Amino acid sequence: MKAGELTPRKAREFVARWPVYRGDGDNPLWLEPAELKALQESNLRRQLQLAADFSPYYREVFRREGVDPGRIRTLEDLERVPVTSKEAYLENPLSFLLVIEPPDALDATYEITYTSGTTTGAPAPFFNSAYDMYNITLQMRRMAEICRMNPEDTVLNLFPYAGLPHVGFYRTVHFASAVGMKLVNAMVGRDAPGFPLHRSMDEALALAQSHRASVLAGVGRYVRRFLVRASQTGADLSSLRLVMALGDAVPEGVREEMRALLAKGDADEVFVNNGYVLTECQGPFVECCEFGGNHNSAPNLYHLEILDPETMRPLPEGEVGMLAVTHLDRRGTVLLRYLVGDMAAVESGTCPHCGRSGQRLVIRMGSTYAARAERVIRVGGKLVNPEAVKSQLAGVKGMVEYQLVVEKEDPGNLFSPDRLIIRLSVAGRMRQDLEKEVVDKVSEATGITPLIQFVQSPEIYDPTLVLKATRFLDRR
Numbered sequence: 001m002k003a004g005e006l007t008p009r010k011a012r013e014f015v016a017r018w019p020v021y022r023g024d025g026d027n028p029l030w031l032e033p034a035e036l037k038a039l040q041e042s043n044l045r046r047q048l049q050l051a052a053d054f055s056p057y058y059r060e061v062f063r064r065e066g067v068d069p070g071r072i073r074t075l076e077d078l079e080r081v082p083v084t085s086k087e088a089y090l091e092n093p094l095s096f097l098l099v100i101e102p103p104d105a106l107d108a109t110y111e112i113t114y115t116s117g118t119t120t121g122a123p124a125p126f127f128n129s130a131y132d133m134y135n136i137t138l139q140m141r142r143m144a145e146i147c148r149m150n151p152e153d154t155v156l157n158l159f160p161y162a163g164l165p166h167v168g169f170y171r172t173v174h175f176a177s178a179v180g181m182k183l184v185n186a187m188v189g190r191d192a193p194g195f196p197l198h199r200s201m202d203e204a205l206a207l208a209q210s211h212r213a214s215v216l217a218g219v220g221r222y223v224r225r226f227l228v229r230a231s232q233t234g235a236d237l238s239s240l241r242l243v244m245a246l247g248d249a250v251p252e253g254v255r256e257e258m259r260a261l262l263a264k265g266d267a268d269e270v271f272v273n274n275g276y277v278l279t280e281c282q283g284p285f286v287e288c289c290e291f292g293g294n295h296n297s298a299p300n301l302y303h304l305e306i307l308d309p310e311t312m313r314p315l316p317e318g319e320v321g322m323l324a325v326t327h328l329d330r331r332g333t334v335l336l337r338y339l340v341g342d343m344a345a346v347e348s349g350t351c352p353h354c355g356r357s358g359q360r361l362v363i364r365m366g367s368t369y370a371a372r373a374e375r376v377i378r379v380g381g382k383l384v385n386p387e388a389v390k391s392q393l394a395g396v397k398g399m400v401e402y403q404l405v406v407e408k409e410d411p412g413n414l415f416s417p418d419r420l421i422i423r424l425s426v427a428g429r430m431r432q433d434l435e436k437e438v439v440d441k442v443s444e445a446t447g448i449t450p451l452i453q454f455v456q457s458p459e460i461y462d463p464t465l466v467l468k469a470t471r472f473l474d475r476r
């Protein structure tokens with residue numbers, strides 16, 4: 001279902017149809033925004049007190065920085081807590097684990113997951129208590145509701161069964177179980193020596209067919225390869241209606257490709273859901289409809305802020321900046337204002353598509369929700385992801401070569417404003433038409449109106465000099 005086809009009424013009708021969702025009277029996503037905020041703030045106050053009492057890391061930070069947690073009453077007051085860097089966490093992950101004295105039955109450590117793909121190498125443990133696991137399982141059921149999975153679905157779990165517990169693999173078990181769906185774990189991945197456990201992609205495809213899977217869940221790029229392979233081998237995936245392509249950015253072109261691979265004639269279109277995953281929130285933020293925003297499915301557990309990368313001050317709704325996560329109701333690892341290292345934009349209030357409350361990541365950079373901070377550049381006051389601009393330009397007809405250039409309007413003056421230039425070489429199309437299309441696409445993706453320069457291809461890409469075209473030049 002695409003944006004525009006889903007309405008709050010349809011979303012509520014769906015919930016009313018399935019007892020597993022209809023009976024969830026405590027679902028915070030269906031509270032009015034003001035009620036949700038009151039719940040979040042009450043949770044926040046309790047979480048801060050727990051951090052002050054039992055978190056070795058935050059106890060020390062509060063003391064050193066003179067933070068009085070009792071004075072932090074609202075989400076806006078959070079600014080009084082210093083941000084937490086990834087480095088601080090990786091340096092001593094255990095110091096973020098609450099040591100609750102005396103513990104109650106749900107404080108026992110139940111599960112350890114690990115932060116993924118850090119630049120420093122070693123993965124850091126992230127602890128879930130039993131209390132956290134129950135909350136996460138509810139979060140997963142509400143996530144499934146947003147994507148309109150139902151108890152009659154059959155899920156094929158394409159996340160790797162790996163040497164470190166993969167959040168995706170286990171959360172798929174949780175959401176399938178919580179909704180009461182049939183679940184087939186493909187157990188893809190690589191065998192460790194002496195442990196012949198894993199299935200190949202073709203074996204996973206056979207499972208998808210024999211069980212008539214209606215939902216696929218996996219890492220974006222793996223799911224794409226899976227669908228390519230299905231198409232090559234003529235596998236019958238006609239029962240499929242929802243593709244959860246998670247973790248990786250899955251821009252518009254890739255979704256169209258996936259749908260083309262699954263071409264089903266007149267049947268309903270497959271919903272390709274590109275959820276954003278962060279270990280710190282233990283499960284995906286998902287779309288209620290394609291490109292409709294990535295819902296935080298547990299606003300009672302997690303609060304998001306978008307911060308200016310230079311000042312670390314919160315930015316207004318909808319602006320792109322550094323994503324920071326604050327835990328509101330956890331008992332294992334607890335993080336406050338934790339910088340995950342991604343750039344994103346967030347909106348709150350009521351979702352215009354499904355009517356749920358809470359925060360949603362929204363698309364401000366091309367057709368994807370977030371980008372690694374180190375890949376994002378600043379042009380004037382705006383943050384731009386060159387990859388997003390490139391993906392916007394890749395499909396423009398008549399364009400032979402292109403190049404993005406960022407430079408000072410007055411190159412001799414350090415304080416001169418920045419400008420974005422797009423250099424194009426064209427064949428078989430009117431320059432004015434192409435110019436308009438490119439200006440529209442780039443300003444939509446970045447909020448910046450670029451200057452267009454028409455050049456001959458060798459000025460961008462001279463095959464006698466270099467092997468690859470230079471698509472992006474920063475001349476500042």
Ligand SMILES: [Zn+2]
Nearest residue numbers: 288351353354
């Ligand atoms: Zn929605």
